[in-house]
Amino acid sequence: MRIVVHCCCGPCSIYPFQVLKEKGWEIFALFYNPNIHPLTEYLQRRNAFIEVCKYFDIKYLCMDKDYNPQEYFRLVNFRENNRCFYCYQLRLEKSFYIARRGKFDYFTTTLLYSKFQKHNLIKDLALDMRTGSKVNFYYYDFREGWSIGQEQSKKMGIYRQQYCGCLYSEVERYAKELNS
Numbered sequence: 529m530r531i532v533v534h535c536c537c538g539p540c541s542i543y544p545f546q547v548l549k550e551k552g553w554e555i556f557a558l559f560y561n562p563n564i565h566p567l568t569e570y571l572q573r574r575n576a577f578i579e580v581c582k583y584f585d586i587k588y589l590c591m592d593k594d595y596n597p598q599e600y601f602r603l604v605n606f607r608e609n610n611r612c613f614y615c616y617q618l619r620l621e622k623s624f625y626i627a628r629r630g631k632f633d634y635f636t637t638t639l640l641y642s643k644f645q646k647h648n649l650i651k652d653l654a655l656d657m658r659t660g661s662k663v664n665f666y667y668y669d670f671r672e673g674w675s676i677g678q679e680q681s682k683k684m685g686i687y688r689q690q691y692c693g694c695l696y697s698e699v700e701r702y703a704k705e706l707n708s
């Protein structure tokens with residue numbers, strides 16, 4: 529069975545890759561994250577993702593030509609409080625599209641690995657998306673391997689980000705510095 533795995537970053541890809549490889553999936557990893565801000569941060573995460581793909585000997589594609597922050601900002605504009613919904617939708621739809629074009633059997637996302645994401649929202653969005661299509665969404669609660677993935681990423685010495693990705697999450701992460 530062939531699967532497109534949308535990857536948000538290198539560290540979050542490790543455990544899902546391990547699980548899917550053990551289960552015998554043929555993995556195609558996709559890096560599509562126009563939400564990441566700024567570009568230098570995007571490049572650091574992208575390079576860590578490539579390192580992980582090479583480590584696991586997995587075919588991959590970085591959709592750098594589709595790194596279009598304007599698209600992300602247009603989507604969340606005036607609805608920032610619900611921005612994660614639109615952010616997930618944008619990335620999952622692209623992954624689903626790639627899976628359909630490439631005639632894959634399934635698609636999934638490493639967002640399901642993070643303890644900090646809205647897990648059920650991601651799951652419900654993706655399950656709704658595949659309705660009526662030959663491509664299915666593969667749901668797995670990769671959070672079970674949180675510590676395994678974290679340890680492995682430290683051993684590999686790859687870049688580990690300090691905030692979720694968007695400009696808003698960066699501000700939330702470092703806001704306390706403004707008052708110190």
Ligand code: SF4
Pocket residue numbers: 563564611612613615616692693694695696697
């Ligand atoms: S906090 Fe994370 S998931 Fe939510 S909009 Fe920002 S980058 Fe996307």
